Amino acid sequence: MTADTLAAPRTPYAPRRSGPNLEKWGWIYMRVSGVLLVVLIFGHLFVNLMLGEGIHGLDFAFVVGKFASPFWQWWDVLMLWLALIHGANGMRTVTNDYITHPNARRVLVWAIWLAAGFLILLGTLVVFTFDPCLGVTSDSSLWDMCQA
Template identity: 80%
Template sequence: MTSDTIAAPRTPTAARRRGSNLEKWGWIYMRASGVLLVVLIFGHLFINLVAGDGVRQIDFAFVVGKYATPFWQWWDVIMLWLALIHGANGMRTIINDYVTHARTRTVLVWAVGLAAAFLILLGTLVVFTFDPCLGVTQDSSLWSMCKG
């Protein structure tokens, strides 16, 4: 091969790095989570906006009824986890593509990761510890439901 010849595409230039390929797994995650998110989000929208009385049914009692069943708790938590990780991975990709300074890139990727982890933790706690009777007083319209 002479110096004026271009190597064939995919010609190995160096020994392949050992270990897992995080970029490949991130790419696969984006595709798989995207498909699952479409199903979860359209199911969420159908139940909340189309079934029953439509958007008029959404009030505090609707949320209380939904979060009284583990099925809807897990539905919403899985949707939350997938969406936040999907979004954080997308932001990581954008940061890696456009931020050229290595230290800035590292700080931004860590900030996105920490923000996503915090929101996942907070959202999961809210869904699984939701208590409609917390802070209800005798003056509240929920008192009759919560006093027993």
């Protein structure tokens, strides 16, 4: 092919790598997680703001009651995981689109995934190890509840 002719529209630019197409699976994940996040977030908002006393009922006791239930623990952890991976994948896409230097792009993508992984780990630990009585002293309003 000479310099003054164009390649056919479907001609591959470079040989395709073997293995899974990670960009395709990232694209699919964004769509599926987006739909699940809409359901999870609106369910979370409905239970927290519409049922019971509404926004006036949100206090430490409400959170303690929710985190006592494995159903709500898993609901919140699933929402946390999906949201953080969804956001990190979106930031990776933006980084790949706008950062042209390969080494800078690689470092930033690694930093995004490390930050997301750290936040997922920390958030999961908080949800599953939440103890309202940790550090409560005798002059606290929670003292009576924690003595039971």
